[in-house]
Structures are given as C-alpha cells and as structure tokens.
Amino acid sequence: MYFIGYDIGSSSIKAALLDGETNRQLAVAHFPETELDISSPQPGFAEQNPELWWECVLQSTRAVLARANVDASQVKGIGISYQMHGLVMVDKDLKVLRPSIIWCDSRAVTTGDELLAQIGEVKSNEHMLNAPGNFTASKLKWVKDNEPELFEKVYKIMLPGDYVAMRMTGLPTTTVSGLSEGIFWDFKNEELSKPLMEACGFDESVISQIVPTFGEQGALTAQAAEALGLPEGIQVAYRAGDQPNNALSLGVFNPGEIAATGGTSGVVYGVKGTPVFDPKSRVNSFAHVNHTSEDPRIGVLLCINGSGIQYRYIRQMLAKDNVNYDDMEAMANKVAVGSDGLKVLPFGNGAERMLSNKDLGASMLGVQFNRHKPEHFFRASLEGIAFSFMYGMEVMQELDMDINKLRVGNDNLFQSQVFSNTIASLSGAPIEMVQTTGAIGAARGAAYGLGYYKTLSEAVAGDTILRVYEPQQGNYQQAYQSWKNELAKILNK
Template sequence: MSYVIGVDLGTSAVKTVLVDRSGKVVAEHSESYPLSQPKPGYSEQRPEDWVDKTIVSLRRLMEDNRINKGDVEGLSFSGQMHGLVLVDQNGNALRPAILWNDTRTTPQCRRIEETLQEKLLGIARNRALEGFTLPKILWVQEHEPEVLEQAALFLLPKDYVRYRLTGEYAMDYSDAAGTLLLDVAGKAWSQDILAAFDLPASLCPPLVESFDQCGTLLPAVAEQAGLLAETKVFAGGADNACGAIGAGILEEGQTMCSIGTSGVVLSYEERKSLDFEGKVHFFNHGEKDAYYIMGVTLAAGYSLTWFKDTFAPDVSFDELLSGIADIPAGSGGLLFTPYIVGERTPHPDSSIRGSFIGMDAGHSLTHFARSVLEGITFSLRESIDILRDSGKKIDKVISIGGGAKNETWLQMQADVFNAEIVKLESEQGPAMGAAMLAAYGCGWFPSLQECAQAFLRASRSYSPNPETAQQYEQLYKLYRSVYGATRELSEQLSPFRG
C-alpha cells in the first residue's frame, strides 16, 4: 500500500491527512497551537509551535494508525497565507510571525499605495490590504529596524515549517502571490517594488512550483515524525490554492464556494491579462501557468457563529438551523448584511458594519437564523457577479466547508447564485489539495486533473428552483443597496465602538 500525506497549516491548528492511491482519506490528525494578540489589532504566533505540532501530528498519524513508514512516498503542504516569518542567516526566526488577520499595518498600506500608485495593480494585481505580507515587512522596517537588518530571508508559514523539516528554502508561486512582492503575470519577484521600499532582493526566497520537490526529510526530523528520511517533500501551496485543487478547480469554467470563518468564491483562470481593478484577488494557482480569481466575504461562517454565540448560546448549530427550511425565502422581510468585521469583496472597507433591516414583532429566532444565511450567500453572490461580468460562464459551483453541511443552505446557494451546486462525497479542503500535490509530485498521475478525477467524487447536486431564484433576484437588489445606505452611518458610529 502506498500513501501520501497532506499537511494543512491553519491559524488555530495543523491537520495531517493520510491518503491512499484511490484518494481515500485513511486517517487524519490535528494538533492545535495558541494565537497571541498582545495589543488590539495584533495577531501573532510562534513559528516553533507550528514546527513542533506538525511533527507531533505526523507522528500521531503514523503511530495511531499503525502505518508502515516505508509506505509513505511523499508529503506536501497547504498553509495560511500572508504571515510574515523573518529568519536570520542560520534560519532562526527573529520574532513572532505576524499573521494574515493582523490589522496593525493600515499606515503601511497607504504608504504602498502612495509610492506605487497604478504600478501596484499592474505588477502585484492586488490592492494593498492589511493582511498581505509587504505591509508587515514595512511595519518591521519602521518599528523594529534592527530585526529587519538581521533578516536573511522572509518566509511564509508553511515555507518555514517545510524549511525546518528539510533544510531547504523555497516559496511557491501561489503563496508568493499574496505577498504584494511578486510580479504575478511574470512569475518573478518584482525588482521595482523591492527597490521602491529599499528592500534587498536577497530577502526573497527561491520561487518554485507547488508540485516541485523541495528535498527530503532531515534524518532527525524523520525519526521524530515516524517517517523515513527519504520521504519526498513537495512545496505545496496557499490554503486557497490548495482548497481549489482539493475541490477539483483545475480547468477553465470551474468555480467553488468555500464557507468557513470567511467565505471565498474562487474560479480557475488562464487569462493573465484580465484587469479587475483590484475588486477581487488575482493570484497564481497551484497548477502550472494558471491563476485563480477570488472574492472574499470576511465574516461568512463567522457571522453565523457570532449570531449563535450571542443570541442562542445554549443550542447547537443543528438545532439553530433545524427550522429554516420552513421559513420562506426572504425570511419574512428580514435582511442581514454580514459586515460585522468590515468587508473585503466588493467593498474593501474596514469601517462598514453589519445590520438587520426589516425586523418586526412577528420574527422568531429561526427567521433571524435564515436571514443570516441569506445575507452571507448574497455577499458571496457579489463575487459571483464580478466573475460573470468578466465573461466567465458560471452555471455550476462546487460548495465546500460549513456551507456544504446543511441541505437547506446548499439549496439556498443554488437559488441565490442561480447555478447548480455540487457537494463532494469526501471533502477535506486544503489538506486534500496538499495530498494531491504530493501524489502528482510522486508520479502517481500524469496531471493534477487526472488526480482530481481519481480522488474526487460528487455526492449530490442542487439545481435552482426558478420561482425561488426569481424571489432572491429581487431580494438581492435590495441587499446590494444596503452598503451605500449604511456606509456613512457606520462611519459616524465608529467613535462609539470602543
């Protein structure tokens, strides 16, 4: 029996999955690690925690399932994007990693925009947002110059872990695209952007494809992890790129909707000259010479979690959603906007805040719960519309994550998007994408597409109900008007938020 391992380095935990040649997930294991928020807006982690817990998770995966170490041919990674890890000449992390959800860098974002102006979108293809890596480097440059002076390289989270496992430095294109330092179309570090901020080119690691081999396990690491030293290690990719691979989004016309804490609409793209004016993200894919377009709802599943924890803390999610199928589309005239932590697509606005509009005495908890799901889905529809406006035909969407766990919500996505929604038989998201990169890298398949055909199977599809889709079309127009109507109110309320 032969296996590959997918390692998904998330924000709260690392997950490892063991996958056989048929694509079956034979075993999985997770290990959590802490998040540090030393000041408001700060979000940091110890890179050593990632390394330690990854090795523990690999060992537990092997030992608990009594896997012969010689049967594991390779492993690869999916990683949380954007996080800044600075290492010295000896590969030691110089400070805690500054994570994707750290928001301290607003002044640095404005500096990037003022310095580069139209060059930014022309080269990096994305706006300067607090989550990206370059603003974090500039923050260190301004506030901790002695740290940057000691830095030999910057790495992203999974790249640091892979370095510690193999001793080799590398960064794949899909993750590099989220740094604001990559010439996305040219697939090279941008000398123009580096020079604009007095950053040496030597700070940037070598660039590789997601399926390229980056060495084998160091002997000491292999022993700790319960694997052979000759186990092949592949570069891996950004979590969203790996999520796309794990959902089979590997050809033109394929689109997925992933609803986790945030919500993502992602579509495969080969046209590198497309210009979305920064309305959506445009990143390199894990597939060679391909790209993906991505719209983001910041508080997708988080809106539902917030609602449950705030208004129904003593019931489970299943109980909370148990009656929503009995509530008609539109939730009895109740409309929710999921802007509870600001918004990303199509409104990159950190000040906007959410709202319930249309509340009356006849509304129950179930009306509100359905309204939250509808608002999240309307927000994701805005990203779908941007893709359609670019000329993409979107008549089928793969749904993964929390939004694929409730049948009523899956049907709602079909009706709101006016597209067929497909649920996968076994959905492991980015971890499966990482495993597929390892399988392809090991030569199990001649292409990632053929790997996807072997590994991924649909379990059920949901077609739009024409009558309900028409109702949602009318409601969606109302939803889109709420942002403009509440933007100024949100600004005026911001001093009172504390």
C-alpha cells in the same frame, strides 16, 4: 505507498493520509480538537505563533498515522496547504522573530495604499495583477516602518506553508504561487517584482529560494522525521495556499472552472487562461498551482473575511449549550427566505477587499424584539454570508468570469442547505459537493509532484460527488436586493 497532506489553517491543522494505489483517504486527524486562538493585541490586528502550528503538525501527524495503522516507512511524500497572505519572519538561526501577522489582519491597509500610490496603479495591475493592498508585502513594510529594530534582524520571510516546510527540511524556500499571493511576483517580467521591492526598501536577500509548486522541495531532516514519526529523507513535494489547493482538491484547473469554500473566511476561486486584474482590487489574481509562463493559469479569488467565523460567533452568542450546527440548521429551515426582515452584514473580521478594504464591522439590521427569535438570527446569518458571496461573484462576472457551476468540499458552510440554496438560487448555478478535503488534496499534490500520478486529473480521480444543490424558487432576489440596499447605505456614509 502512502502520501501525507497537511492543511495549515488558522482554526486548526489537519493531516490526511492517502493510499496511492487506491487514491483513497485512509485517515484524517486535526489538532487542536477545538480551534486555534487568534491574538488581537490591537483593534484590526490578528496574529498567531508559528511554533504553535508546528506543534499541531506534530500532534496531527502522529494521530493520523495511529488511526490509519500503517507502516510509516511506506510514506513517500508530503504535501502542504496553508492559510494565505500571512507573514513569518526568521533570523539567521531560522528562529521566529515575532508572531505571524496572518491573513485577516488589517494593520497594513494604509501601508498598502501608500505603496500603490508610490508604484502607480497601472504598473501594479499590469505587473502584479493586484494592488499591494493588505497582502504579505504590505505587512512586511508595516514591520519595517513600525518595528525597525526587529526588521533589522530579519534573515528570511515566509508564508505559513513555507515556515512549516522549513521546519521539515531545514531550508527556507518558497514558490512562484506563494510569491504571487504576497504580491511579490512580477507576471509581466516573470521575476521578483523590482518595483515593489524598491518601493518597500527591501533587499532581495530576504526572499527565500524559489522551488517548484510540484516536485522536490527539500528532504525531511532526521530531527523533523523523529518528531513527526515519519521516515528521514522523504520529500516535501507540493506546496500551495489554501484556496489554490482547494481548487486542486476539487479538480478545478482550467479556464471557466470555479471552486468555492466557506470556512473561517469565504472564498470563490475561478481560473482564467490569461492574466486578468480588477482595477478596483475587489477581487485578486494569483498564479494557480498549474500556472506556467507558456500556459498561464490565473486564479481569480474573491475573499469574504466574515464567513464561518461570523456563524461561529452567532452560535456562541445565541445558541444554548446543547445546540449544535445541525440543530441551528433545522431551526433556520423553519424561517422563510428573507428572515422576516432581519438582515446581517457579516463584515466583522477585518478589512474586506471586495469593499475596497473598508473595515465596517458586522451589523444586524431590522431587529424586532417581539418577532425575531434565535432561528431568525441563524437564518439571517447564513443568508448574510450567502449574499456576501453573491455580491463578490457579481464583481467576478464584471471580469468576464462565467459562473455556471460551483464545486465545493463537504467540510464547511456549504453543508448548510439554507446557505447553499441561497447561493445557487441567486447565481442560477448548481453547486456540486465533492467528497474531499484540503489535506487530502495536498497529499494528492505531493503524489503528482513525485510522478506517482501522471496528470492532475488522475490525481483527483478518487473523488465522488455527494450531492448537488440546484437553484430554488422563492423570494431570494427580493431578499438579496433589500440586503444590498442596506449595505449601500453604510458604504455611502
């Protein structure tokens, strides 16, 4: 018996096939082979075509089935992980009305601020655990205010994973976890947020039917099954945003457990057993995958937009054609901690929530033309991202989050020794690298949702720890403090 999981990212779409009996990954595939384009028609805008996601789902599905060389009729369930906070809008024919406004788009920051003033900070925090900020609800309000004729055609709104599930099942649905990441969910009253819907002027009919995070969410239609090469009627049985799903993949379910990832954006995600909010909205709280009203599980999320995308930019600008990331790592390792005074502030991918939604742009400071070579820029870039992680983790500690150990996957920036050692040394917390991916986590979520595994712990029992980064000796604190001083100068201008 097999289960297939998808990771709908902004860089690519991954598919992984799980053997339910052995709890092992049989194959993984992603499409496109390079990276998906992000359109930016105006400064601060970031959009993608949802129909392109679906095409990539089709391609990656057929590729992973071919690589595994299994009987597709034995695939019994589907799980979906997806990029959070995006907005997809469809008409009554379930056709996409405009490109999706994705997670790193900054256009709705002012809209969110206006909504916060209208709703009130106390009510927003106590009911939704967050300010409207730059989340999905604010993006929809931006469309209502700036594209009113298009807004009138909206039948349902969805998150990216909701859209992919709709293409599979023909049904527009969502989850409480998804609604909470869009700031639509009222944790105090355990219902769709009436204060937010009223402030935005939204009719509740635009919200899709709520289905459980785990369990039957809709059956694969004949048309979708033919396109995917999968059996008609199998269930979509799990759906979650990429960071809650990453935490599931790493076995992070309970209070005090911490997950992290360093993909296009960087995230630290910790679990609390009680509702918690940051009054300054620098970090945000959402319903975790195993959240219930009787047994709350709140995921506290720190997000740094300028993470892997910043390092990719450095590679494109400074690395020669034959230099890969392994080569860059080897070069960076030759440079001492602190990068000989070169500092990189990696905030060039839109408004940063932990910086009060300021869009600073990236900065390179202290450049010396006669001393700094490409290897200095490579190390300074990795250190700058790591320093950003630590800056946000200090905010999480203000909310009584204990950071004693981090668990990470093996397919992102944490593969870098320079990057991981910097975070471990500054936080004093060892970092465990686990052999897993978001797509295989989604497959395991589907298996649990259909009752194949009896507990979440059983579902993730097939993973192994590949390595552990321990705190190191060195001038890490000195370099970090110098970096913080430069950031403070810019923030206080």
